[in-house]
Amino acid sequence: MAEEVKEQKEHKKEKFEPKIVGFLCNWCSYAGADLAGTSRIQYPANVRIIRVMCSGSVDSVYILRALLDGADGVFVGGCHPGDCHYIDGNYKARRRMVLLKNILNTLGLDPERVWVRWISASEGQKFAETMKEMTEAIRKLGPSPIAKQWNI
Amino acid sequence: MSHKILKVKGGDVAESCNAMLKELLESKKIHALLVPQETPTKKISFPVLISNSDQLNSDIFAPVLPVSTASILSRITKFQAANKPIGVVMRPCQIRAFTELVKLNQANPENIVIIGVDCLGTFPLNTYTDFPEKKTPTKFMIDAFTKKTEDAEKYLRSACRVCKDPIPTNADVIIGIYGMDAEKEILIEAHTEAGKKLIEGLKLDEAKEHDRDKTVKAIHEHKAKHNAAFVKEKSSIKGIDALATFFDKCVNCHNCMKACPICYCKECLFESSVFDAEAYKFLKKAESKGLLKMPSDSILFHLGRMNHMILSCVECGLCEQACPNNIPLMDVFIPAAENAQKEFNYQPGKDPKEKIPMIVYREDEFLEVGEK
Numbered sequence: 001m002a003e004e005v006k007e008q009k010e011h012k013k014e015k016f017e018p019k020i021v022g023f024l025c026n027w028c029s030y031a032g033a034d035l036a037g038t039s040r041i042q043y044p045a046n047v048r049i050i051r052v053m054c055s056g057s058v059d060s061v062y063i064l065r066a067l068l069d070g071a072d073g074v075f076v077g078g079c080h081p082g083d084c085h086y087i088d089g090n091y092k093a094r095r096r097m098v099l100l101k102n103i104l105n106t107l108g109l110d111p112e113r114v115w116v117r118w119i120s121a122s123e124g125q126k127f128a129e130t131m132k133e134m135t136e137a138i139r140k141l142g143p144s145p146i147a148k149q150w151n152i
Numbered sequence: 153m154s155h156k157i158l159k160v161k162g163g164d165v166a167e168s169c170n171a172m173l174k175e176l177l178e179s180k181k182i183h184a185l186l187v188p189q190e191t192p193t194k195k196i197s198f199p200v201l202i203s204n205s206d207q208l209n210s211d212i213f214a215p216v217l218p219v220s221t222a223s224i225l226s227r228i229t230k231f232q233a234a235n236k237p238i239g240v241v242m243r244p245c246q247i248r249a250f251t252e253l254v255k256l257n258q259a260n261p262e263n264i265v266i267i268g269v270d271c272l273g274t275f276p277l278n279t280y281t282d283f284p285e286k287k288t289p290t291k292f293m294i295d296a297f298t299k300k301t302e303d304a305e306k307y308l309r310s311a312c313r314v315c316k317d318p319i320p321t322n323a324d325v326i327i328g329i330y331g332m333d334a335e336k337e338i339l340i341e342a343h344t345e346a347g348k349k350l351i352e353g354l355k356l357d358e359a360k361e362h363d364r365d366k367t368v369k370a371i372h373e374h375k376a377k378h379n380a381a382f383v384k385e386k387s388s389i390k391g392i393d394a395l396a397t398f399f400d401k402c403v404n405c406h407n408c409m410k411a412c413p414i415c416y417c418k419e420c421l422f423e424s425s426v427f428d429a430e431a432y433k434f435l436k437k438a439e440s441k442g443l444l445k446m447p448s449d450s451i452l453f454h455l456g457r458m459n460h461m462i463l464s465c466v467e468c469g470l471c472e473q474a475c476p477n478n479i480p481l482m483d484v485f486i487p488a489a490e491n492a493q494k495e496f497n498y499q500p501g502k503d504p505k506e507k508i509p510m511i512v513y514r515e516d517e518f519l520e521v522g523e524k
Binding site: 078088 | 440
């Protein structure tokens with residue numbers, strides 16, 4: 001028994017658990033995450049959710065802040081294009097994310113650590129699956145090299 | 153469009169242009185000029201707002217850009233459009249910046265007549281004030297141009313070395329020297345109705361045949377190639393290690409942001425209290441990283457600023473000139489600007505009617521975002 005516990009502990013130590021910051025829009029993705037929860041769909045606990053009013057309100061600086069402070073991945077969830085509660089917030093978010101990823105790419109800062117997905121309030125299943133998918137993808141990428149960079 | 157020729161008297165290009173501007177001011181078609189002029193120390197030229205032609209002693213070819221003329225013009229017109237016509241002598245990069253500021257609702261083009269000058273490049277501020285050659289910087293620059301030598305190249309600011317477009321666009325009047333025999337004649341070209349009216353009645357000759365168009369095309373091609381090579385060369389600055397090394401000397405003074413013509417925010421996000429935090433948060437951050445260089449968040453500032461202004465970046469290099477610790481900011485900002493502007497197919501300062509990319513969208517674009 002004791003050995004089993006020890007083994008489990010060691011296994012846990014080896015397995016890298018990505019830290020993911022998720023910005024979810026109040027009207028769709030956050031409700032989708034809520035649905036996943038109330039439907040008791042299991043998904044990895046790696047994501048730390050921050051509720052925002054709209055994906056269009058997520059300034060690139062918030063994402064950069066998370067990445068530079070050591071997040072292994074950042075997730076931005078919004079309503080499907082055309083379904084924005086504020087009519088066009090997610091269209092603007094989409095452009096902003098394209099710009100951010102372009103800059104990250106130019107500077108060699110792993111744009112694939114930033115995920116954007118459209119998840120509606122009824123897509124609890126999709127939310128859970130996306131979280132699984134992203135956690136595994138980031139786990140594969142490994143810890144962010146920025147996490148231990150102290151001179152930035 | 154109307155082409156005219158200004159005859160250069162005694163081979164003095166700067167003085168001949170000054171005489172023309174004086175005539176312009178006396179004609180009362182414009183109430184004032186915003187034009188570079190030597191300060192009484194005779195060491196540097198700054199833009200002056202001048203309506204008395206007696207005191208005009210302009211030096212429009214002075215190879216120095218101490219401050220952004222576009223920012224100054226924004227300051228003059230943002231609150232209220234100019235009530236009387238002002239003629240503004242600007243370099244191409246500053247006209248581009250002004251166009252962007254108008255799009256950003258930070259300047260009003262009403263009653264502003266833009267007189268664009270072909271740019272031969274500029275020297276860093278301190279090189280200009282303590283110029284090592286015997287001639288004045290202006291004379292040195294013009295001589296190097298007319299004699300087709302590359303003497304001035306080594307003094308140029310790095311932004312000017314890789315400038316893509318030293319020929320003004322969106323100007324009402326262009327003072328052109330590329331493709332001209334500048335010791336003898338300068339091209340005065342009106343591109344708009346306002347410009348036409350302005351140069352009407354000046355003592356100018358009709359333009360004969362000249363090969364400026366061909367020269368301009370060749371310059372654009374040459375400069376674009378040069379710029380692309382620079383972008384390629386500097387793409388080696390990649391990854392967080394390289395960036396941390398690059399910004400190692402940054403002291404978070406934010407001078408680059410203050411010098412930038414595009415950074416117009418009265419209170420920058422990075423100077424607000426958004427990033428103020430309680431002691432425990434600093435300690436927590438230091439613990440998670442092991443230790444923390446202070447002041448922290450300098451790369452966050454540069455990358456954040458970049459995200460906010462890069463699509464309108466006119467590559468004037470004033471940020472680099474403003475850096476007290478000589479960080480060669482253009483090495484990072486020019487590649488980022490080129491790549492980002494290409495992504496959105498946007499050229500800042502090109503079309504005043506085109507909206508800046510971050511305030512518009514199309515429903516059927518970037519469909520891959522959010523899907524994979």
